[in-house]
Amino acid sequence: MTEARESAGPHTRRVPGTPCWASLMVHGLNAIEEFYGELFGWEFRPGPQQLGPYVRALLDGREVAGMGQLPPDHRLPVAWTPYLASDDVDRTADTVRLCGGTVAVGPLDAAEAGRMAIASDPSGAVFGIWQGSAHLGTAITGVPGTPVWDELLTFETESVAKFYKSVFGYEEEPVVSADFDYVTLHLEGRPVAGLHGMGHGLPRDRGPHWQTYFEVADVDLALRQVADLDGRILRPAHDSPHGRAATVADPEGAEFSLVQNPH
Known part of the structure; x- marks a missing residue:
């Protein structure tokens, strides 16, 4: 990135x-x-x-x-x-x-x-x-300010993965974990999007929805900017396998995520 x-x-x-x-x-x-x-x-x-x-x-x-x-x-x-x-x-x-x-x-x-x-x-x-x-x-892509990943937040991945596979021909790669329902969608051997089954953890006011991740140089600095620009911080900065990330909303309430690549 x-x-x-x-x-x-x-x-x-x-x-x-x-x-x-x-x-x-x-x-x-x-x-x-x-x-x-x-x-x-x-x-x-x-x-x-x-x-x-x-x-x-x-x-x-x-x-x-x-x-x-x-x-x-x-x-x-x-x-x-x-x-x-x-x-x-x-x-x-x-x-x-x-x-x-x-x-x-x-x-x-x-x-x-x-x-x-x-x-x-x-x-x-x-x-x-x-x-x-x-x-x-x-x-x-690959620089701050560009979309870097798309992830579907949904109830469960099995049935919805069948839909996207049937429509677009994705190959699936489940994340093997007892308490984490996640499938990565691949095309021609490379990951292009993710499906995250959240069960009852899915926000009731949103329902299933796609979330876009944008790359930033510094997540913590970006969060201060979001607050100064009348946006909201929905999930504070945290370390993830893909880098330091956070979820925010713009002044009209549109949610998106920020990710700082660790490399």
């Missing part, structure tokens, strides 16, 4: 199922731009407007994430949503439905950038599906 990596060149194909984009829908886009701009050093440029006002977040001129404004009458939860790559969004959306999931938005064209849909798995966790053309997703 410590070296900047070009995540996608202009003609790079994403392996289907790879998390390729993180998108946040909020009520007050300008104020949230200020929060993430201060926290991660992002700058913003206009993006596809199919679902309303939308901006792409850039780091050193390269795209890392997107944010849009919810229509006033929408009561959707304010949350970060991972987009999973597809070679054919329409076919993937059909497979989602056949496997017990729901397609809530699309498939539809996002101007010249590509084609997308927003779906949910059988437990209700929301994710996006992205078929890129001009816009192939996050263009840089």
